[in-house]
Amino acid sequence: MIQWKRKDLLGLYDLSAEEIIFILDTAAEFKKVSERRVKKVPALRGMTVVNFFVEPSTRTRVSFELAEQRLSADIVNMQAQASSLLKGETLLDTVKNIEALQVDLVVMRHSAPGAQNFIADRLKCGVVNAGDGAHEHPTQALLDLFTIREKLGGFKGLNVSIIGDILHSRVARSNIWGLLKLGANVTVAGPSTLVPREFEELGVRVCHNLKDAVKDADVVNMLRIQHERQNSGFFPSIGEYSSWFGIKSATLQDMKPEALIMHPGPINRDVELAGEVADGENSVILEQVTNGLAVRMAVLFLVAGCRK
């Protein structure tokens, strides 16, 4: 058993396989807590967590908030619109002001890649990355890993295909690092404009054909396609995207029968994922959401532990 030594969780790129497994093991304990009638533990009692979202988020913020409540932390929520960033204060000044209020942890989402790395280097309090631009979304990847391990038992030799707008996806990047470190084979797939060849240099297979991407997959992780991408010339229309890269019931016939279908949400039903597949037997989408709570409790617990 290793000892957790990081005051921040910024991404999976920096973590060792051992650290990732340690988080997943810790999350497994917290999952048991979530299944009890009394779901609250005093682990973070007396500690203050600020949820600082400089980019809008509903589900990740709610998941973090609930995780914090179940750990008995005191919580403050700050939105970019409500914060002083609009008045011309720099991000660093804003978070230093938050820290000066004796806050223990900042959970932050920001549109700029590396914004959390930038502030974590300059703060004594812990920083948990809840998504920084297209860079990393470590807790999402950890809950994906948790779900895969729970369902399939491990990662070695597993084929995982991530499909969609890989170029703009922090979920894809964090998943790539985590899966590669744990010994899985990763394929990224989607239109060539959204899945550039450079991804091969990260150690993954690049594929521009859905059938080829799903054929040997044990896990298919579908990403949400942003409607605004079609106006920036990456592909002609949502309809064309869906017809070439959306998973339909028929696609399942090209897949291993027991393959898992995952999605970080929110789903565009019948765009990247047919409704009946999202609700079907292969789908573990709602379990991902449940596991997200346990994973975030584990992450908050571990980084908070470095405060003492």
Added chain:
Amino acid sequence: MKEYLFKNARIIDPARNIDELGSIGVSEGKIVAPESLETPEIIDVGGKVLCPGFIDIHVHLRQPGNTTAETIASGSKAAAAGGFTSIVAMPNTNPAADTAGAIELLRRTAEKEAVVKVLPCGNMSKGGKGEEMAGIGSLKAAGVVAVSDDGKCIQDHALMRHVVEYAKSFDLPILDHCEEVTLAAGGVMNEGKWSVLLGMNGIAGASEELIIARNILFARQINWKIHMQHVSTAESVEMIRRARAAGIPVTGEATPHHLTLTDECVKTFDTNYKMNPPLRSESDRQALIRGVADGTITVIATDHAPHTATAKLVEFDHAPFGIIGLETAFAVCHTELVVSGVITLSQLIAKLTTGPAEVLGMKNYSLACGNPADFTILDTDLEYVINKNNFKSKSRNTPFDGRKVKGAVTMTVVDGRIVFRNGEII
């Protein structure tokens, strides 16, 4: 005016192909034969290198508009500390240097406050907006040495063609910031493995290459000098190489940072690695070094771009482009290009003297008798660690702080006056 005899110097004078021990006499601000001096102050150079003063044809002085970051006075001191005796001031000030009045103000301020020669450069288009031609004729009359829209690039090719034709008639070289904007839109770093890894918007190399191709076409058709600023990609170097071999009057400059750093540095999210054009891949960097070594790239220029600490201490996406370079250029290039054996010291000095002089059409830029006494003394053996807190610039935005280097500027002389000596502005 004081007379000097600089004796016991290793004189390197690329224009005259000289590298030998000797003496230099200075009288009335000019270089004279040592024998002609009457009672000079004798300065023993101690075998150190004495070479023509460096010329930086790419400097942002931020005055008017952002004098918190730099002024004509502070920028000129940084130049002196870096061994530069002449600097070309880019026109993207606020307001822009697109009128004779703006140029006159710059010249008058420089005359009073600058310790080195500040050579004005005017805009090619009004306000640098790329829409209408600036008053290039009046700019010439006001004393500009070149025209440029640096920081921006004229996207309207018909306008650019007219600018080149018109500038030619006034004997003004074009210094072009080569950037096609749609391929750079929203980008903050080089498009490649590292932008993909970090999830950042990339600036494609093709953004620069398209405009370099355009400029080569115009330079050939109009037969006029177009200088490509801060060349950053392998393909750009190759296009310039072929164009020059075909006798087309184009030149290219490389910055010390593009020669020594790559896009991998961005993984630190340190905004001192954010500049435009961005740091490119290792293979681009190697191609740029080959271009410097084989004479394709004839100029090393800093693109000295001061920004306040406040402006730079932000998220990478939100930081302004640019770093300062005047006070680190020689040390960094000497360490990475000369000590490492890529080029000779004399070649490096040429890229900092005769190369830029040729772009500006300055004839006979050398230590020959009768020329202005603009020269620099270098200690090529001194090893030290760069410390940004010693800079004369008002800004500190450098990626080279803490870097171990070999080679220092120990004295800078402008028109026979010692303006910098052993770390101090005189």
